[in-house]
Amino acid sequence: METFQFSRPTTIGQAIQLGAKASTAQQVADVRFVAGGTTLVDLMKLNVERPRQLVDINLLPMEKIETTAEGGLVIGALARNADVARHPVVLRDYAVLSEALLSGASPQLRNMATTGGNLLQRTRCVYFRDTVHACNKREPGSGCSAIGGHNRMLAILGTSKDCIASNPSDQNVALTALEATIQVEGPRGKRTIPINDFYLLPGSTPHRETVLEPGDVIVSVTLPPPRGVKSHYLKLRDRAAYEFALASAAIVLRLNGKKIEHVRVAMGGVGTRPWRSLEAEHVLQGRTVEMETFRRAAEAALKDARPASENGFKVELAKRCLVRALVTATATA
Amino acid sequence: MMFREFVEFIKSDEGPAPSAQQREAASPSKVIGAALPRIDGPLKTTGKALYASDYNFPNMTYCVPVRATIASGKILRIDSSAAAKMPGVLLVLHHGNIMPLYRNASGGRNSENRPPFEDDTIYYWGQYVAAVVAETFEQAQAAAAAVRVDYDSQRFNVSTVLEDSLPAEGQPGGPRLLSHRGDPDAAFAAAAVKVDETYTTPVETHNPMEMHATVAVWDGEKYTLYESSQGVMNHQTVMAQVLGEPKENVEVISRFIGSGFGGKLFPWTHSAIAAAAARKLNRPVKFTLNRKMMFANVGHRPRTQQRLRLGATAEGKLVALRHDYRNHTSLGDDIRENCGEATPFLYSTANLAVTSALVRRNVGTPTPMRGPGAVPGLFALESAMDELAIKLKKDPVALRLSLDTLEDEEKKKPFSSRHLKECLQVGAEKFGWSRRTPEVGSMRKGDVILGWGVACASWGASRGASEASVSLRSDGTVRVSSGTQDIGTGTYTVMAQVVSDKTGVPIDKIEVILGSSNLPPGPTSGGSTATATIMPSVVDAVNAATKILMTVATTTKGSPFNGKDASKLMLMDGCVCEKGASSPVPFQEILKAANVGSADGRGRSGGLGADPKARDYSTHSFGAQFVEIEWDPGIARVRVSRVVSVIDGGRILNKRTATNQIAGAVVMGIGMGLLEETIYDPRNGHPINDNYADYIVPTIADTPDIDVHFLDIPDPIMGEYGIRGIGEIGLAGIAPAITAAVYHATGIRVRDLPVRIEDLLAHTGPSTKRA
Ligand SMILES: Cc1cc2nc3c(=O)[nH]c(=O)nc-3n(C[C@H](O)[C@H](O)[C@H](O)COP(=O)(O)OP(=O)(O)OC[C@H]3O[C@@H](n4cnc5c(N)ncnc54)[C@H](O)[C@@H]3O)c2cc1C
Numbered sequence A: 001m002e003t004f005q006f007s008r009p010t011t012i013g014q015a016i017q018l019g020a021k022a023s024t025a026q027q028v029a030d031v032r033f034v035a036g037g038t039t040l041v042d043l044m045k046l047n048v049e050r051p052r053q054l055v056d057i058n059l060l061p062m063e064k065i066e067t068t069a070e071g072g073l074v075i076g077a078l079a080r081n082a083d084v085a086r087h088p089v090v091l092r093d094y095a096v097l098s099e100a101l102l103s104g105a106s107p108q109l110r111n112m113a114t115t116g117g118n119l120l121q122r123t124r125c126v127y128f129r130d131t132v133h134a135c136n137k138r139e140p141g142s143g144c145s146a147i148g149g150h151n152r153m154l155a156i157l158g159t160s161k162d163c164i165a166s167n168p169s170d171q172n173v174a175l176t177a178l179e180a181t182i183q184v185e186g187p188r189g190k191r192t193i194p195i196n197d198f199y200l201l202p203g204s205t206p207h208r209e210t211v212l213e214p215g216d217v218i219v220s221v222t223l224p225p226p227r228g229v230k231s232h233y234l235k236l237r238d239r240a241a242y243e244f245a246l247a248s249a250a251i252v253l254r255l256n257g258k259k260i261e262h263v264r265v266a267m268g269g270v271g272t273r274p275w276r277s278l279e280a281e282h283v284l285q286g287r288t289v290e291m292e293t294f295r296r297a298a299e300a301a302l303k304d305a306r307p308a309s310e311n312g313f314k315v316e317l318a319k320r321c322l323v324r325a326l327v328t329a330t331a332t333a
Numbered sequence B: 001m002m003f004r005e006f007v008e009f010i011k012s013d014e015g016p017a018p019s020a021q022q023r024e025a026a027s028p029s030k031v032i033g034a035a036l037p038r039i040d041g042p043l044k045t046t047g048k049a050l051y052a053s054d055y056n057f058p059n060m061t062y063c064v065p066v067r068a069t070i071a072s073g074k075i076l077r078i079d080s081s082a083a084a085k086m087p088g089v090l091l092v093l094h095h096g097n098i099m100p101l102y103r104n105a106s107g108g109r110n111s112e113n114r115p116p117f118e119d120d121t122i123y124y125w126g127q128y129v130a131a132v133v134a135e136t137f138e139q140a141q142a143a144a145a146a147v148r149v150d151y152d153s154q155r156f157n158v159s160t161v162l163e164d165s166l167p168a169e170g171q172p173g174g175p176r177l178l179s180h181r182g183d184p185d186a187a188f189a190a191a192a193v194k195v196d197e198t199y200t201t202p203v204e205t206h207n208p209m210e211m212h213a214t215v216a217v218w219d220g221e222k223y224t225l226y227e228s229s230q231g232v233m234n235h236q237t238v239m240a241q242v243l244g245e246p247k248e249n250v251e252v253i254s255r256f257i258g259s260g261f262g263g264k265l266f267p268w269t270h271s272a273i274a275a276a277a278a279r280k281l282n283r284p285v286k287f288t289l290n291r292k293m294m295f296a297n298v299g300h301r302p303r304t305q306q307r308l309r310l311g312a313t314a315e316g317k318l319v320a321l322r323h324d325y326r327n328h329t330s331l332g333d334d335i336r337e338n339c340g341e342a343t344p345f346l347y348s349t350a351n352l353a354v355t356s357a358l359v360r361r362n363v364g365t366p367t368p369m370r371g372p373g374a375v376p377g378l379f380a381l382e383s384a385m386d387e388l389a390i391k392l393k394k395d396p397v398a399l400r401l402s403l404d405t406l407e408d409e410e411k412k413k414p415f416s417s418r419h420l421k422e423c424l425q426v427g428a429e430k431f432g433w434s435r436r437t438p439e440v441g442s443m444r445k446g447d448v449i450l451g452w453g454v455a456c457a458s459w460g461a462s463r464g465a466s467e468a469s470v471s472l473r474s475d476g477t478v479r480v481s482s483g484t485q486d487i488g489t490g491t492y493t494v495m496a497q498v499v500s501d502k503t504g505v506p507i508d509k510i511e512v513i514l515g516s517s518n519l520p521p522g523p524t525s526g527g528s529t530a531t532a533t534i535m536p537s538v539v540d541a542v543n544a545a546t547k548i549l550m551t552v553a554t555t556t557k558g559s560p561f562n563g564k565d566a567s568k569l570m571l572m573d574g575c576v577c578e579k580g581a582s583s584p585v586p587f588q589e590i591l592k593a594a595n596v597g598s599a600d601g602r603g604r605s606g607g608l609g610a611d612p613k614a615r616d617y618s619t620h621s622f623g624a625q626f627v628e629i630e631w632d633p634g635i636a637r638v639r640v641s642r643v644v645s646v647i648d649g650g651r652i653l654n655k656r657t658a659t660n661q662i663a664g665a666v667v668m669g670i671g672m673g674l675l676e677e678t679i680y681d682p683r684n685g686h687p688i689n690d691n692y693a694d695y696i697v698p699t700i701a702d703t704p705d706i707d708v709h710f711l712d713i714p715d716p717i718m719g720e721y722g723i724r725g726i727g728e729i730g731l732a733g734i735a736p737a738i739t740a741a742v743y744h745a746t747g748i749r750v751r752d753l754p755v756r757i758e759d760l761l762a763h764t765g766p767s768t769k770r771a
């Protein structure tokens, strides 16, 4: 860990001003906001993040969870994962988000972790987290050690020849299936970004992960009025708790009898970003609930999978995960 | 270290012959066997128990190592100029400026023979190449990151395939014949039913909660080392030699240990680095390892590759057994993982051979991990037995029962106390084994398939020489002390129980002092031998102290026993009384009346080797372990749902701490079976999953219903109380029982641990249709 300056603004405007001095809002940012600190402080201790200035945003008024006039829900960026997971409206209308959050990390971490921080948590790629090794995401242009190395946990969808890191979040998979939008305030004002436009594919610039610019503060995440009455989050991993997903699936759907009227499918643990599968949705949309259809949806979702040396099993595992999640989601009342 | 080696190790410490013990075990009081909570529990839960790195002294400095980023080669240059100028930096140590550190040749056991910074050679990734000492931990860490090291990197080998060509059997470097009887090869060739399979176990890393640490204090003449050590006496013996000091100039203190699992049995290089830095700076130095260092610098269970050949008659008589294994070791040290520990005697067979070979890899030096040798060895042997049972179409419990023997066919001696049969029978009963249907995938519970597996467990029983001292004090308390340590297993508590049993003084009036090399020499906490080793000395010390007390009682004016025959007096319920007479007097009253502060006794006991009776017997513990797994083929998920362990481990002193040992070992076995493997990146030799997120161990959510049952039969050869040991055996059968259960559920036989989702995905079981 290196020496840094620490400031505690009390207004969003002050935070934006401090943040705007950064050269970038992506890897190697010299100014960083800190919320729960469960990603950032870890990476600072590992010398993977080396900000010169830390801006503690915990005093900003961004922790509320409120319903919108249209029947949606606005979750403040500082709302803790534990509080969101237990919120009555989330439990009633967006259960998939609660399930996803509760499948992640540990109770202690969820008490600290925030909605905004979770959106920006970093990959668990072992080479990214150890400065001894080459990593394009950490040090642009240095090479990717994971390709041909230990990549069992890494992505099979959305990869590039420069990076195959998986996005490890559970929350963001559920938010993707719920078609959440992200409210950002920055030096150029406010904007709302649909979650599916928020994350970048690695391509040749894996150090750029989101569309955020210096000074951008995530103030909230908005969930549209509930569209599905059925939903499910399924997370598969080696052990029963406290582990990142090998594969996960979030399903939100509405049935009319046996017919699928509305469906959103997102996957975790397999993509370089939270992975919305329009392909699977296309197969499912308008069809009746049937194993055969679920299987075809899973095939479609993984059609473009490009496994690395150790994670080929994820192709089959992700398919089974998706099929089981669809079975459970369509079965729940 | 193999168990046998461990016995050699404790024998080498054997002191004078036993003085006055070995009396027949009197029937023990209620306190023996009671499920008492740990007496040190409150200290731990309130944070008052001081672990090595909790010691703080004025002027403390902090040491952080610089670690090699190659697996083999030479250091060309160490540039510490930038680091030396950084704030707070006091010292950068490396091979160019370290004080002389020596190899040990005169007893004791070190982990790495090579002292730290001996030369410019790199043998494994992560090896310490320099160490920065600074005023604060943060300063030392920042400066360590600023030390530049140039290397000449050379070829290295971290391959997991241990097929290296080796010299022939018996030649130097070739396989060693460890055990042989009959003609195993001919018998195997002629056998009607055969199993010939190779099993592998991966590198496993010790992951105690408390990482290693040394706080070294140099007072101008003597070192005091605060350590996390499983053996303060051995640590002193070794470090005195490494530092070139007489033994009395090195004191080792280890009051509380956040567990060790074998990884803390022998000193590691950080201890010498901290001591050398303390001497050079003339200030206390704290060196704490981080989790990454745990994976490279302080040992591991070595990788094993084991070929098992079993030959049987069609009726199931075992006619041939061959166990040929290899394990990897480091470049500098020959660490033989004794996979054949239980093979020669577990089952009856006339024809048998066990061979062992070492294969060198650029890894840190391996070290014992809970049940060294036996645990990976039994994974192979018990897996092969399961495969044999299937080939014979015999029930795996029935097959094992039919091969039971009460004679150690290797040593041609009876077992002192072997109840493997009862373990299997009681376990089968508790588990409900008779309801098992043998066909693969034939048992269900709701939507999941159940798999049931069984395996036998075994671990040697021995005890070494030890000493202890006991003081009966005039305030009514009793103090017992020995230079052993409690690594979390309950040594403090069981020692108090034994003193209470022998004196009748209640537990809360007994003070137990452990964890300093200045105390009477006590045992290393290893090989499941510490309890059996120390208790005869504790009893002897109680007797010696009681004798003093009786002398005081019979020679003090005003004592009600003045002038009486001391041999007619006894200590009962904390009181001195005369046989056949009433009016007992609390022992402290006698001492107070005589103005004697305490009656002190020193106790000694020889090891098993010093007991002529023991030579006629083979001493081992046994067990049977039953595992149920739940298999959900739709999502390729395996979870252990139920475990029954029945242990024949001699007399149990404390049900609670003993159960904790077995249950904890079961959880560790789940890790071994399903989760744990240290992976070395073949491109650079880095143990790449060197953290708690990527090297996964079971969580509470992975912990099933665990039923622990002890036969609780005293071993007549193991001395006072008939104690054996229960620290390791609980792990021995779990992994093979898991893979047997996995086979029973899925039809997939996993011979390379751990069982992974990858192995099971091939399965499309009957319920895949329903997903
Ligand atoms: C041991 C461990 C296990 C874990 N397991 C899981 C798991 O199983 N599943 C899972 O999904 N997650 C898991 N996590 C990750 C955890 O969910 C994240 O660390 C957490 O959500 C991050 O939130 P935070 O508030 O602590 O973020 P911080 O660490 O404070 O911040 C993270 C990043 O977000 C930026 N940031 C934070 N808030 C804002 C804002 N409002 N506007 C702009 N930028 C912001 C920071 O600058 C920083 O770059 C685990 C973490 C740990 C340490």
Ligand code: SF4
Binding pocket: A123, A125, A126, A127, A128, A134, A135, A136, A137, A138, A143, A144, A145, A146, A147, A154, A162, A163, A164, A165, A206
């Ligand atoms: S996969 Fe991405 S994060 Fe991992 S080493 Fe390669 S570039 Fe770095």
